[in-house]
Amino acid sequence: MGSYRFILSGGGTGGHIYPAIAIANELKRRYPKAEFLFVGAKDKMEMEKVPKAGYKIEGLWISGLQRKLTWKNLMFPLKLITSLIRAGNIIKKFNPDVAIGTGGFASGPLLKKAAGRNIPYVLQEQNSYAGITNKLLAAKANRICVAYDNMERFFPKEKIVKTGNPVRADLVSIDTDKKKALSFFGLDTSKKTILVLGGSLGARRVNQLIESKLSFFETQGVQLLWQCGKLYSEDYEKYNSRTVKVKAFVNRMDLAYAAADVIISRAGAGSVSELCLVGKPVLFIPSPNVAEDHQTKNAKALEVEDAALVLKENELDEKFDSVFSKLLASEEEQEKLGANIKKMALPEATEHIVDEIEKLLK
Template sequence: MKPKKFILSGGGTGGHIYPAIAIANELKSRFPDAEFLFVGAQDKMEMQKVPQAGYAIEGLWIAGLQRKLTLQNLMFPFKLVDSLLKSRKIIKKFKPDVVIGTGGFASGPLLQMANMLGIPTVIQEQNSFPGITNKILSKKADVICVAYENLERFFPKEKMLLTGNPVRQDLIAIDNKREEAVQYFQLDPNKKTLLILGGSLGARRVNQLIEKELEAIVSQNVQVIWQCGKLYFEDYKKYNSKLVQVVAFIERMDLVYAAADVIISRAGASSVSELCIVGKPVIFIPSPNVAEDHQTKNAKAIVDKKGALMLKEYELDELFAVVFESLLKDEGKRAQLSENIKELAMPNATKMIVDKIETLIK
């Protein structure tokens, strides 16, 4: 029997890349002789992260539309046609059994072309409010794996499968890693640890908030691991000290989660899914600058079930200090949030998605 072949596309942010890699890893464990190819957007972070994970990748000349009239927007039709033609060439040459898209600019033209060529396609929709590309692709897709309930108004109900989002498997058992985490990050075991996550690129408003509040935070017997993002590291590395670790990127997410007592995070879909599994008290600060304000909707899905707290960016100056200090002092509140968010975890997402993919290639 000839080896199975899979093309995966996910990029732009870690939230699209890591689910694609998790799915590829699970497929590889089931089909050890399978062949894999990733397709990403040229010059985006997937062109580095995917090869680091051990997979080949090809880049498309594609980018998203800006919200205002720019030269990049005028170039979009040309980039789209070029990406569709290159996707056709890639698919014809590689001959995949299935094409899987987890979001990002390259997923659109790749899955569109796979649909046109009659190749089975799987969409993995991470957000509680899908983007326009996946809404269009869903009409021809074979399976749509979703992470939230009540998406029937966006996708054909008969194609949907509620799976949750794929997450790194090393996050599932972090409870016994606390001691290792304290040593790894050289933390004081007698102090509370605040973890700030702004996403792989960083979050400008979150960084501004932490800069403003840092002295007050540290004064409450708290040590800080501040992931400010690669776009902002040069601006904030000056705050590195014995009690504050400023980093652009965190390699050992399992250990940093194990070390954290309280987490401040954006509300990208993958982050939310990871935080449900990790089960630590979270204050979400959703980005308002994303399509359809989907981060707010992601966070609200957790907050409505009393699994986390949420502050909008416009509330930060007025409310952050009070909310953070109150959470830090209230051990019962932290324990309740931890318990509630953990109940929303879907740790078997990757296996469920790959189970479904298997049905398409039998």
Template structure:
């Protein structure tokens, strides 16, 4: 039998959505006749991104609890009950063989109802510190696929499989394409390139840092390829006309951007960290402090404790950034050490490994 049915839930951020889509794509390669249904949160980005990837999606009326006491929290019980009933109806109608959750609000009700209906469940946890949804779902899951060591603090050790996080397949094939990448972004082949990433929407503090340090980068003879984010396009695109600075609201051709880079500044979301391990370039992580459980700092620390990257907290940027960056671009041995060590952490076959675990659950 190969016409299996897979129901997948993950969303709210790209870090939950893109791994879910990557898993679906790999399952589709394995089982071309399989049926797929995604379940997301209404009004979240998965309702747009999943159909763009060619998959059907149903929306639940669900949102997370706010950290502060707000009127929105008063609606949470109503939304949760509504989502549980809707998820139950979806499960009953679709009759999936396996349910897969990659985190986010909607995966809670969906996997809870799937497990109650006797459907085997797989969790995929991207971060070194799990979100509340996956922690609550752990006892219901058959298998929990993780990307970091030490997750037995949160999940039953018998269920954990270290697979890594799914990444885009084109990142596995960036070797030997530097000339193409330099030409694509109209960069100077004789200069080192700094790639700046703050996520698709952008990161305010990272952007302010880069703006402040533009003359410093010129002094170091470093050109800048700067993804400022869609929210900050109007603020920073004015620098695009300056020599040695390329500003883009969003970079679609990330494989070429990574290829062109000699040094990378990035947030420390789970997907970004996994990609950067595969890319194998010197990285400065600036974790966002505005995320649940401060998980970006924990993700970055999991890499920096292996001497595989540099982490600078936002509060320390003004005091330490220039010294840390200068050390990287002027010390070839240090560059090599960072690049070599981060590459050792890569798990390039993550998606295939996750699919192997899913196949074990099929009757």
């Protein structure tokens, strides 16, 4: 009992990798003797992140289709065939009890081969607009764990379970003292703090916006905690001052959230789920450069519930100043947004997903 074998696949971005690791950690907590194997795309970040989390990973030679005709697209059929053969061998050798896919290209060949050997599998879809890999895999899936309502547009209704997205354990209860959080970053306790998040690698357009608005923020009397991302830190570190703290990466996100009065963020699925738990007023600036424009759809799903403000990149020049200053001037609006986004939090997502996986263990 308990010596089960679990195979997990998800990758390409942190948004797919992090949930897979969180699910594995919860399974390991319940089944300490279980064996785990991850399968990812050879040249993607999972090949580094997964071993760091303490799990073995095998890589497939796979990538997505580009939107225009490229050399990579011509290689796609060959990559797909190679990956299917390799995934078949991995499944045969590891012989898992259950397979789990959290999105990303590598999960396609792996779960297709799992289905061929009658191995039950669970899909986890983080976004409000389903990714192409998960849509293709839905027909044979045993359960599909989702984070938004109305997902029967993409998946068979009887397979859907609304669980929410796994979030980092340290964020489930942010009870840090705000004064302590502010002093950790060297911020002033008498000023409102704006937290800017562009994702781990950074977001060029968000950074450009913040840079162009530094004097505007000064006139508003606020201070900034600005995570600009590893790719951009050299460009923006020069703006460090008493009221502007520029970080390539924030390791203590619990303290950053505790320090914040208002948050400006991209709208990736992981960020949205975390921000629901945090329960602070958020202005989302979705990235338009992602598959199926899913960030805009994630953000709009909150906007219709009066749980966040949303500005598209092409609206920033025209609308940012008025939207931001109006929010800052109204404590009532800040409280309403904070309370409404908090209502959408699903803090026990990982446990609920693992409950669904447990039902499939023979």
